[in-house]
Amino acid sequence: MAKATNKNNLLLTISAILIVIAVIITIVATVYEKNASKSPSSSETADVVSSIESTTDETKKADDGKKPETTKPETTKPETTASASSTGKTGKYTVNTQNDPLSIRLNATDDTSTIGSIPKGTEIEILAVYGDWGYVNHNGTGGWVSMKFVKFVSASTEAQKNTTGKYTVSDSGSVSIRIKAENGAPTDGSVPSGAEVEILAVCGDWGYMKYQDDMGWLPFDSLKKAA
Numbered sequence: 001m002a003k004a005t006n007k008n009n010l011l012l013t014i015s016a017i018l019i020v021i022a023v024i025i026t027i028v029a030t031v032y033e034k035n036a037s038k039s040p041s042s043s044e045t046a047d048v049v050s051s052i053e054s055t056t057d058e059t060k061k062a063d064d065g066k067k068p069e070t071t072k073p074e075t076t077k078p079e080t081t082a083s084a085s086s087t088g089k090t091g092k093y094t095v096n097t098q099n100d101p102l103s104i105r106l107n108a109t110d111d112t113s114t115i116g117s118i119p120k121g122t123e124i125e126i127l128a129v130y131g132d133w134g135y136v137n138h139n140g141t142g143g144w145v146s147m148k149f150v151k152f153v154s155a156s157t158e159a160q161k162n163t164t165g166k167y168t169v170s171d172s173g174s175v176s177i178r179i180k181a182e183n184g185a186p187t188d189g190s191v192p193s194g195a196e197v198e199i200l201a202v203c204g205d206w207g208y209m210k211y212q213d214d215m216g217w218l219p220f221d222s223l224k225k226a227a
Helices: 002-038 042-065
Strands: 091-095 102-105 114-118 123-126 128-130 133-138 141-146 150-155 165-169 175-178 187-191 196-203 206-211 214-219 223-225
Touching: 114 133, 114 141, 123 133, 123 150, 175 206, 187 214, 196 214
Parallel strands: none
Antiparallel strands: 091 123, 091 150, 102 114, 102 141, 128 133, 128 196, 133 141, 165 196, 165 223, 175 187, 175 214, 196 206, 206 214
16 A cells, blocks of 8 residues: 555656646747747848948948048248338348349349349348339449348338339430439430330439330439320
8 A cells, every 4th residue: 555655656746847847848938939039030130231331331432532631741931031011112121042142133024134143141222112123233233133032121211202103205315225223324225205104113313114125224304204
């Protein structure tokens, strides 16, 4: 009788264990199915990866299309020009070229011949001004220098009695064009009586004029103001 009871108890225990195992298997299976339903499908994963790759490619192309920002080095230009306040003033200046001497030119243009030079640092007097050019008489050489390469020192206190503008030649005959603003200077052509000239700059009793293609100096005593 006791053996039968023990056998029944064993069977009950085994049955209980099997039931517990079955319940555990059921729970595990349920949890697995829920997790599987939450995970993205392989096709969804592929779409996400493709989207990321596309965004990366577009970003790379945008970056490749941008030019790198470069910072230009700051450069300091040498002081070779007169200050704006000195433009158009007669007076004392110093030659302020970097290395070479300052050229003296026959006329107030870049393409005219060079007739002399002035060393750097030399103090000069600008006697007349026409645009960016100043008239000097340096060691007997009268001509024009670029005012881009001189430094203003002081203004002239001498007032000019004559002015620029339109004039007519009033002499009974033609008037010689002088290459310097002084009597006895070499001539470079002439202007006929009655011709109209334009006085561009004034140096005392002389006017720097332009007549047709000629430029040079005429004395004011041979001119009269045009009407």
